Structure formats: structure tokens, C-alpha cells
Amino acid sequence: MxxxxxxxxxxxxxxxxxxxxxxxxxxxxxxxxxxxxxxxxxxxxxxxxxxxxxxxxxxxxxxxxxxxxxxxxxxxxxxxxxxxxxxxxxxxxxxxxxxxxxxxxxxxxxxxxxxxxxxxxxxxxxxxxxxxxxxxxxxxxxxxxxxxxxxxxxxxxxxxxxxxxxxxxxxxxxxxxxxxxDLAGAEYCAVMKNIIAIACGIAHGLNYGDNFQAVLVANAMQEIRRFLDAVAPIERDLNASAYLGDLLVTTYSQFSRNRTFGSMVGRGYSVKSAQFEMQMVAEGYYAVACIYPIMKKYQVKMPITQAVYNILYEKISPIVEFQILRDLLS
The missing domain is CATH 3.40.50.720 (NAD(P)-binding Rossmann-like Domain)
Structure with missing residues (x-):
């Protein structure tokens, strides 16, 4: 049947x-x-x-x-x-x-x-x-x-x-x-990777290079680990495809709508104009508004998520926010 x-x-x-x-x-x-x-x-x-x-x-x-x-x-x-x-x-x-x-x-x-x-x-x-x-x-x-x-x-x-x-x-x-x-961990990671993809897109729009993006993604993986350890603490291998693989394809691919959205914001588009021109939903825009209060509740150190939230919802200049962010990465 x-x-x-x-x-x-x-x-x-x-x-x-x-x-x-x-x-x-x-x-x-x-x-x-x-x-x-x-x-x-x-x-x-x-x-x-x-x-x-x-x-x-x-x-x-x-x-x-x-x-x-x-x-x-x-x-x-x-x-x-x-x-x-x-x-x-x-x-x-x-x-x-x-x-x-x-x-x-x-x-x-x-x-x-x-x-x-x-x-x-x-x-x-x-x-x-x-x-x-x-x-x-x-x-x-x-x-x-x-x-x-x-x-x-x-x-x-x-x-x-x-x-x-x-x-x-x-x-x-x-x-x-x-x-x-790992249902909760994989779901949360899928949410987080869209936020990170927006950050990578913003960096691209601001003309940061591949060297910076590599550091950004490496720090993002640590950020995701800290978040998951706080909200869904179990033993998991974040190097697996469901986690690291999904993060990489979303942050680097030409098909990533979240990266595209971030790149437009980095180049000076307003959020509304970027959304209108794309005519597709960039999930990371909504995701960061959901993750942000959870991050605050659990007091997790997440500078990349904070930067994306500040740019999209607090209307802080991407140039200014990334000048702050780059000094927090290692």
C-alpha cells in the first residue's frame, strides 16, 4: 500500500x-x-x-x-x-x-x-x-x-x-x-544558520573579503554551540552535515536567499526594499527576532546574532555594527 x-x-x-x-x-x-x-x-x-x-x-x-x-x-x-x-x-x-x-x-x-x-x-x-x-x-x-x-x-x-x-x-x-x-538541536541550528548567512551577506555587501568570512563562520559555529548547550544540552557532533554542513551551504552558496538579503542590506538597501526586490522570504530576518530574546534569557554570548539584530531591528548602520563586531571575533 x-x-x-x-x-x-x-x-x-x-x-x-x-x-x-x-x-x-x-x-x-x-x-x-x-x-x-x-x-x-x-x-x-x-x-x-x-x-x-x-x-x-x-x-x-x-x-x-x-x-x-x-x-x-x-x-x-x-x-x-x-x-x-x-x-x-x-x-x-x-x-x-x-x-x-x-x-x-x-x-x-x-x-x-x-x-x-x-x-x-x-x-x-x-x-x-x-x-x-x-x-x-x-x-x-x-x-x-x-x-x-x-x-x-x-x-x-x-x-x-x-x-x-x-x-x-x-x-x-x-x-x-x-x-x-537530535530534533531540537537540528531545528535550532537550521534557524541559526539563516541568521549567520545574513551576517555573511552583510559582510559581503560591505566588501569584507573571504578571510573575514572564514573567521565569521568559524566564530558562528562556536556561537551556535554555546546556544545549543544552553537551550538543548545533549551530546552532539556539530561537525555533522545537519549542523556544520547546513551552515556552510547557507553562508557560502549563490542560492542562499538569506545571504542575498544580507548582501543587499550591507550595500545600503533598507530591510523593506531588500524584501520587496527579492520577492522571497529570507527566514533569518524573522529568526533573529525569535532567537534574540532566548539568547537574552539564557545570557548566551552571541555577538554575531546581536549584530544582525541591531542592524535589522534597531536600525544601526551595518558599517558601524561590523566595526564593533570585527573586534569581538578571533
Whole structure:
């Protein structure tokens, strides 16, 4: 019997995940908010706005606009909407809507204003047990999945058997997925790496070179370690792909929207003008507003996060802030 997966979201990452799942024996109920995009996919077999070069196998993919109809028959619900819109999408569902299903978060962000991880929100809002919660960690860019370049993912969950099962479900000839048990650590790291990518982008926009960026990323890894040791203290190898690998690909890649956003801010764009020109969500912008109060609560030394917060939310000049930051790095 084929597994049914409901994929929630219509952006580039959701589109890439739909493509990956369609390589295997899976039925995909794909929920999209935009009726225009949904009709285009049904008629032409590709997403008109994101990764439009991907041909979608409509024998396995069922685009839908009714969220409840997409979710009801699903064994697995894969969340792939921007973190800023998670509550807008899911709070329309009744409390029992996700019961008995495995919930997988592919969201590299947190719930705004509540400052909680997506899996924690799902646990509290819908009463989903920890054993039924998974998250997808990188390193992986949607654009390279579209090009069928060899990629790797890490599936994280307290129930390692379920994490391995989903890893097998999403693996294909150009994607290898493995499983780990560190759900909270991997989720927090996925949030943090977007903040660091913005910092690297700002540095690039200010014309700092590769030497500085290498120091910035090395210090960022230490910053992430201090944060995780404070909020989710377990033994973990931060050199693994789910942590260091995801950080590296996000801070260095041409496809990183957070790095692109930071670079624009470093070159003098306002936050609003950078967001408008990109027409895509840079998760790190929202993430730093969630991480900042947690950092303060636990009194963790995080100068890079502090600098990004000051630039984006306190409107301090990137030039001034990075003059301060560079003296704090080693």
C-alpha cells in the first residue's frame, strides 16, 4: 500500500520536496494557497513561480486547494510554508486534524512572537506526540534538487525508526537522506544558520573579503554551540552535515536567499526594499527576532546574532555594527 504524503506549501522548497517524493512510490496531496499556481500546475505540469524548470509527475501528484481534504487521507504531513505563515495556515484546522499522522517540518524558522520551534508549536497546538514529530535538516538547496545534483538531507526525530523510514521515503538516485535523534538541536541550528548567512551577506555587501568570512563562520559555529548547550544540552557532533554542513551551504552558496538579503542590506538597501526586490522570504530576518530574546534569557554570548539584530531591528548602520563586531571575533 502506497504512503500518502500531504505537502503544505507552494514555494521553492515545497516544490523540490514534491519532486523528490514523486521519484518514489508515494501519493502526494500538494496543497497550494494560490489558485492561479495550482491551476497552472494542473494544466502544464510545473510551478509557474518557483523552480519552473521542474517537470512534475501528475500521475503521483494531486494539487489541491482545500487544506483539510489534502490532509485527511495523508499518513504524513510535510510542512513547507515560511515560518511567518505557519499559524495562518494551520490554525484554521480543528484540533484533531493532525492526530494519528507523522508531522514533518521542512521549515527553517520559528513561530513569530511565540519564539518556539515549529515542532513545539505542533505538539502544543494539536497534541501530537514527540514520537510523531520529525524535521528535515540540510545541507540542501532547492535549486540544486531541481537540477538533480547529488544532495544530502538529514531527517531528525526522537523516534529514530520513524526518522529512518521517512529518510528512505524521500531518498532517490540524486538524494541521500540519513536519520539522527537530535530534533531540537537540528531545528535550532537550521534557524541559526539563516541568521549567520545574513551576517555573511552583510559582510559581503560591505566588501569584507573571504578571510573575514572564514573567521565569521568559524566564530558562528562556536556561537551556535554555546546556544545549543544552553537551550538543548545533549551530546552532539556539530561537525555533522545537519549542523556544520547546513551552515556552510547557507553562508557560502549563490542560492542562499538569506545571504542575498544580507548582501543587499550591507550595500545600503533598507530591510523593506531588500524584501520587496527579492520577492522571497529570507527566514533569518524573522529568526533573529525569535532567537534574540532566548539568547537574552539564557545570557548566551552571541555577538554575531546581536549584530544582525541591531542592524535589522534597531536600525544601526551595518558599517558601524561590523566595526564593533570585527573586534569581538578571533
Amino acid at each position: 502506497e504512503t500518502t504524503v500531504a505537502v503544505i506549501g507552494g514555494g521553492s522548497w515545497a516544490t523540490a520536496l514534491v519532486k523528490l517524493l514523486s521519484e518514489n512510490e508515494v501519493v502526494i496531496n500538494w496543497w497550494l494557497r494560490s489558485k492561479t499556481d495550482l491551476n497552472h500546475i494542473i494544466n502544464y505540469g510545473h510551478n509557474p513561480r518557483y523552480l519552473s524548470g521542474i517537470h512534475l509527475n501528475l500521475k503521483k501528484i494531486k494539487p489541491q486547494q482545500d487544506l483539510r481534504e489534502a490532509i485527511e487521507p495523508a499518513d504524513i504531513v510535510l510542512l513547507a510554508v515560511p515560518s511567518a505563515f505557519v499559524k495562518d495556515v494551520l490554525d484554521s484546522l480543528p484540533d484533531h486534524a493532525l492526530q494519528g499522522k507523522i508531522i514533518v517540518s521542512a521549515i527553517k524558522g520559528m513561530i513569530r512572537h511565540e519564539n518556539v520551534l515549529v515542532t513545539d508549536y505542533v505538539n502544543k497546538r494539536f497534541g501530537i506526540a514527540a514520537d510523531d514529530l520529525l524535521a528535515i535538516a540540510g545541507p540542501c538547496h532547492a535549486e540544486e534538487v531541481a537540477l538533480e545534483k547529488l544532495s544530502y538531507l538529514t531527517i531528525c526525530g526522537a523516534n529514530i525508526a520513524k526518522a529512518k523510514a521517512f529518510a528512505n521515503l524521500i531518498s532517490c538516485r540524486y538524494l541521500k537522506a540519513t536519520a539522527i535523534e
